[in-house]
Amino acid sequence: MRDPCDHYTIDLIGGSRAKPGRKPLGERAMTAAERKRRSRELRRNRLQELSVTVELSRDAQKALDKMIEWWGVSKKEAINRALLIACQSQTGRTGLLFDLDPALLPEERKPRRRKMP
Numbered sequence: 001m002r003d004p005c006d007h008y009t010i011d012l013i014g015g016s017r018a019k020p021g022r023k024p025l026g027e028r029a030m031t032a033a034e035r036k037r038r039s040r041e042l043r044r045n046r047l048q049e050l051s052v053t054v055e056l057s058r059d060a061q062k063a064l065d066k067m068i069e070w071w072g073v074s075k076k077e078a079i080n081r082a083l084l085i086a087c088q089s090q091t092g093r094t095g096l097l098f099d100l101d102p103a104l105l106p107e108e109r110k111p112r113r114r115k116m117p
Helices: 030-051 059-072 075-089
Strands: none
Touching: 059 075
């Protein structure tokens, strides 16, 4: 028999069982439509944090148009490449950004194995 004053010990016979699954965020579990709506809203908020709106000067716009023509890519891709090139030129790694012919790159030397006697 259980002590009526004991509120900490669980009754082994006829005790309440926890429901399976995650606990709901609110008072009740969300429906599939509510879950999807929440997921779309969270995704939309993440994408808005990543997007940037910029105004370019005429010279910068002409340069962007030339890059698009040279590389044959979209505006987005041209801007991404230009920013990567500018950033990595500060660290001296611009050679890795361009699609170079692998035959022109220096060959990597493989470590020599010692022959066992």
